[in-house]
Amino acid sequence: MYIQEISIDIKTNLSKNELFEAFELLMSYYRGNGQTQGKIESLYIENNKIVTLPFTLKKNALDKKHNNQYVHKQIAKIEQLGGSKIKFKTVGKTNVDYKQPCTCKKPDFYILITNYVTIDSPLTCGTCNDTVPLYKLPEYYDYGYMPILSWETNYQSCDRLNMNCEVGERWALNQMENIQSQLSKQGRKICKRIEVLTGVPTFYYLHNYRRYKGDNKKRPCPSCNKKWNLKTPLHDFYDFKCDACRIVSTISTMA
Ligand SMILES: [Zn+2]
Ligand SMILES: [Zn+2]
Structure with a gap:
């Protein structure tokens, strides 16, 4: 499995707790849309930055093209509240041999x-x-x-x-x-x-x-x-x- 880092630098005077909560909601939306796994990611504040480390089955699971409208709207809201863009990067794998989930075009069942x-x-x-x-x-x-x-x-x-x-x-x-x-x-x-x-x-x-x-x-x-x-x-x-x-x-x- 892949471990992704989603983060934002807070450039407004907004309370960090408020942004933290907005991030928690974003993680629920990602989960509800099947893009992240297990809802067991770390979510933390580091100085003026909020960071979360969700698990995904595919490296590109958080690509915009997979987002639903809840994810889209919440990202826009967080970026507005924090005054900067959300950043994404893949930080690692849970297992060096991990390749990827099913790629069958048409599974039999x-x-x-x-x-x-x-x-x-x-x-x-x-x-x-x-x-x-x-x-x-x-x-x-x-x-x-x-x-x-x-x-x-x-x-x-x-x-x-x-x-x-x-x-x-x-x-x-x-x-x-x-x-x-x-x-x-x-x-x-x-x-x-x-x-x-x-x-x-x-x-x-x-x-x-x-x-x-x-x-x-x-x-x-x-x-x-x-x-x-x-x-x-x-x-x-x-x-x-x-x-x-x-x-x-x-x-x-x-x-
Ligand atoms: Zn398959
Ligand atoms: Zn039967």
Whole structure:
């Protein structure tokens, strides 16, 4: 992943806190438009300068051409408040080997999947198995992708409860494993909409742990009850795929 630096020199008498808040809002807009990842960037004041260091999947993710109207307007507002132009530069990578996310022209399918630690996009390409920057999709809702990010943080909250084990673990696991849970319903609705917008079949990843039940490859699709196991695992990970129901899953490691 890339680390970008966005900064502005404050050349007016405006309170630094006011500009800081305006910058925070800009970062929310970038996030809502899928241009930055994870909303975990540092944001700080250094003398007469405000600096933030967001993560992006592509080097050019902050190019103007990807901005939506909220980002555009907020940049204009900050530049007016601060009396100077916002500066952008790429300051590094999280990993020397990091190349770039999915570049497939027409993926065969997408998968909606995340977990409690990742800051990748919640959408992966079924063809190359790499992450898909959300701003590459057609506009999802209100010039951005907030409903997808809402599912993402819901899922990550459940996964965190699941991993921490002490509070709500079973409830959270059920949200992640049960095709009828509110979380699965929210996710599958998003998959349907992405498919309509892009014309690319979009699958929902159903988590599978089954600590108390065991598991086997012959069990049918939990939605249509038909056979859904794959002869060879997809991307060395997915063991189940139902093309009719648009869900993928794995055999339990506890099987
Ligand atoms: Zn791809
Ligand atoms: Zn099915």
